[in-house]
Amino acid sequence: MENDRFTEWGFVQQGLFLAAGPCSAESEEQVMETARALADDGVGFFRAGIWKPRTRPGGCEGVGRAGLAWLQRVQEETGMKVGTEVAEPSHVQACLEHGVDVLWIGARTTTNPFSVQAIADALRGVDIPVLVKNPMSEDVGLWIGALERLAQAGLSKLGAIHRGVGSSLEMRYRNAPAWKMPVELMRRMPDLPILCDPSHICGKADLIASISQEAMDLLFDGLMIEVHCDPPRALSDAAQQLTPAGFAEMVAGLRRPHAEGGRPEYEKQMSG
16 A cells, blocks of 8 residues: 555555645744645645754744744644754754654755764654655765664654755756665665655746656655745745645646555666
8 A cells, every 4th residue: 555654653644645834934824824725635744844954044044943833733723744854952852842743854964974963862762753855965875874873873763855966057956856866765775765855856836746746757655845825925945835726736637656556666676
């Protein structure tokens, strides 16, 4: 059955595994309006940035702890699981205190083994799903190393998120898709759930459908997509966020090869 990998995490969502929500939690009203719309479409995992590591200071860097109470309200009113990015032990502790269901480590943090180890140490003895985004460079060993650090701390519910890599080349995407990187991760760790983050690969909402379909063709386990109730007014990454209606339309148009069979044929090809 599709998405059995997530059953032990407590997700009961049918069909394609989807994580969706705004780049940044900006206000309680914005969070709840977006969450209600996504819940109506059957999304089981609401994502929102609480702390935002920006490339340069001065932009939207997140509302911090205050936003965690909004995620709790999402849990209570919609029944969705909620998740956010953590970049240091204090973030981990705040999330655990507020009952956040899933954590993820961002690309900038994955790039630094010291930071990943500090997060792993903060999570030692905690049974919570943790997703790891690929590092900023095309280094699958660094990605695997981050996952290994978490596993050595006793975490067993681990997954990966592919969000592309930085590039100096001029291209239509915000980040290079670099598909060979997640394919190699699938080959080396075939039991690891892998999501694709088309929002950060694309940087533009109108490109998300095509990259999402490529991820489906490569047999990713699901998608993490940025969705905002009013994208033009978003405080961060406005250009890459879909409306809830646009998100539902995009998902409905996806073709999912081998939807019921996981990745066995693909794994056979890669190991042959």
